[in-house]
Amino acid sequence: MLRRVDAIRILMEYVRDEVVVCNLGFPSKELYHIRDRPENFYMLGSMGLCSSIALGLALSLDKKVIAIEGDGSLLMNLGTLSTIGYTQPDNLLLYIVDNSAYGSTGNQRTHTERISLCKIARACGIEAIEVSQEGDLRRVIEEALKDNKTRAIVVKVEPHNENVEDIPLHPMYIKFRFMESIKPYRKKR
Numbered sequence: 001m002l003r004r005v006d007a008i009r010i011l012m013e014y015v016r017d018e019v020v021v022c023n024l025g026f027p028s029k030e031l032y033h034i035r036d037r038p039e040n041f042y043m044l045g046s047m048g049l050c051s052s053i054a055l056g057l058a059l060s061l062d063k064k065v066i067a068i069e070g071d072g073s074l075l076m077n078l079g080t081l082s083t084i085g086y087t088q089p090d091n092l093l094l095y096i097v098d099n100s101a102y103g104s105t106g107n108q109r110t111h112t113e114r115i116s117l118c119k120i121a122r123a124c125g126i127e128a129i130e131v132s133q134e135g136d137l138r139r140v141i142e143e144a145l146k147d148n149k150t151r152a153i154v155v156k157v158e159p160h161n162e163n164v165e166d167i168p169l170h171p172m173y174i175k176f177r178f179m180e181s182i183k184p185y186r187k188k189r
């Protein structure tokens with residue numbers, strides 16, 4: 001079975017100039033060590049808001065926005081799926097890395113062992129697919145990045161935290177570097 005770090009590494013092989021907002025904790029640390037770039041926004045502390053921030057960015061930018069979301073965080077803010085389904089920006093990809101655990105705090109189990117985030121997303125009108133095999137994952141990432149509609153990919157992975165250091169960047173630096181990097185993509189009003 002894939003691990004979260006594999007799912008993030010595979011996604012980042014396909015990412016060019018897309019904007020990426022990443023769930024807090026180990027997902028962000030793993031992303032930083034796989035490929036740091038100004039267009040990555042690393043969440044710090046605020047669980048459950050990654051997809052909501054990505055939605056706001058998708059609505060205000062002429063650029064594909066990817067939320068690297070976690071099952072625990074998404075369960076904490078399920079309402080965001082209805083808001084995303086309702087607004088349906090044509091440039092948003094929810095990349096939900098589902099390890100059925102609160103991985104960053106010690107792999108306590110979440111409800112996604114039996115509850116399907118893919119089905120919940122579909123019920124909100126979002127085109128969603130669940131995958132667990134690398135070949136399928138690569139195919140759906142390629143499709144989703146080309147597509148001009150809101151899409152969700154739920155990647156089922158096993159719980160595992162890669163042994164990586166904390167992100168050595170100051171939170172304000174992460175924020176301002178990110179804001180600067182997305183300036184060219186602002187929608188003209």
Ligand SMILES: Cc1ncc(C[n+]2csc(CCOP(=O)(O)OP(=O)(O)O)c2C)c(N)n1
Pocket residue numbers: 004023024025026027045046047069070071072073074097099101102103104105
């Ligand atoms: C409101 C809130 N509650 C709890 C925490 C502590 N916390 C930080 S990361 C995390 C687990 C996140 O799990 P998930 O979103 O599934 O991502 P994973 O680490 O498993 O990839 C928790 C409980 C927090 N930061 N904020």
